[in-house]
Amino acid sequence: MHHERVSENVYWFQSEIYAQVTAGAITGPQWAVMIDTLALPKETLEMRAYIEEQVGVPVRYIINTHYHADHSWGNCLFPGATVIGHSLTRQLLSEKGEASLEVIKKQNAEYKQTKIISPHFTFTDGQLTMRVGKKTLVLSPTKGHSMDGISVLIEEDRVLFAGDAYMPLPYMVDGDPDELAASIKRIGKMGLENIIQGHGDIILRGEIEETTRENLAYINAVRKAVRTAAKRRNPLEALAEIDIESCGKSRVTLGGLGVELHKRNVAYLYKHLSTEETLEDKQPA
Numbered sequence: 001m002h003h004e005r006v007s008e009n010v011y012w013f014q015s016e017i018y019a020q021v022t023a024g025a026i027t028g029p030q031w032a033v034m035i036d037t038l039a040l041p042k043e044t045l046e047m048r049a050y051i052e053e054q055v056g057v058p059v060r061y062i063i064n065t066h067y068h069a070d071h072s073w074g075n076c077l078f079p080g081a082t083v084i085g086h087s088l089t090r091q092l093l094s095e096k097g098e099a100s101l102e103v104i105k106k107q108n109a110e111y112k113q114t115k116i117i118s119p120h121f122t123f124t125d126g127q128l129t130m131r132v133g134k135k136t137l138v139l140s141p142t143k144g145h146s147m148d149g150i151s152v153l154i155e156e157d158r159v160l161f162a163g164d165a166y167m168p169l170p171y172m173v174d175g176d177p178d179e180l181a182a183s184i185k186r187i188g189k190m191g192l193e194n195i196i197q198g199h200g201d202i203i204l205r206g207e208i209e210e211t212t213r214e215n216l217a218y219i220n221a222v223r224k225a226v227r228t229a230a231k232r233r234n235p236l237e238a239l240a241e242i243d244i245e246s247c248g249k250s251r252v253t254l255g256g257l258g259v260e261l262h263k264r265n266v267a268y269l270y271k272h273l274s275t276e277e278t279l280e281d282k283q284p285a
């Protein structure tokens with residue numbers, strides 16, 4: 001597990017094992033707030049030990065940026081902590097998380113003791129503000145990667161924990177491309193010092209404009225390519241030719257995982273497009 005002090009009392013953690021997934025901590029004089037957990041229990045426990053032993057405070061709150069397993073299944077490793085998230089996060093963890101966890105437990109013994117802990121405190125619209133020592137945390141919806149996505153702004157430092165609304169490769173399979181693009185645009189205009197992506201490295205102030213432009217260009221490029229492929233005589237063959245480089249991203253994105261995520265984006269957008277066209281055909285003349 002990598003870790004770094006981003007600013008005073010603000011810490012960043014990154015998995016060395018799974019998809020460069022990230023989490024964070026904001027510490028006060030008596031307790032800390034975690035932002036997400038890591039995918040594997042052993043790395044989440046390492047992160048907890050660092051906060052408790054090196055920083056010297058217990059974790060009292062956990063903020064889940066969304067319900068996906070690699071950001072929320074570690075909630076149970078912070079006994080007594082209050083979990084905060086979007087109202088949909090609670091719903092989706094209940095509907096999807098339990099079943100997914102049972103499947104994983106049969107495949108990986110490391111998750112044997114894992115339990116789904118849904119948010120105890122939720123919000124739906126607007127913003128939620130909380131104080132940790134001298135820091136003000138502002139929680140806001142940033143949908144698109146998933147329908148329950150939120151981000152956490154450290155107001156004094158202009159540091160944003162963006163969750164998976166901001167990634168080295170925009171990933172929309174569980175969300176909506178229009179909402180994801182809107183979230184990315186909004187993040188790019190916030191005047192930030194750093195963006196903590198849900199996966200990958202920290203984006204510095206001088207890199208934000210370029211990465212925002214690249215991510216929006218990728219969404220436009222992959223959508224355009226899928227629409228073009230859908231009109232071909234053999235659309236499935238045409239879809240298979242839409243590689244990640246042709247849409248403006250590198251094959252080494254996220255250590256090569258970006259190639260698979262890109263393929264899933266292509267398949268999702270084609271299915272989404274087909275559904276839209278079917279609905280249009282059914283509209284009365």
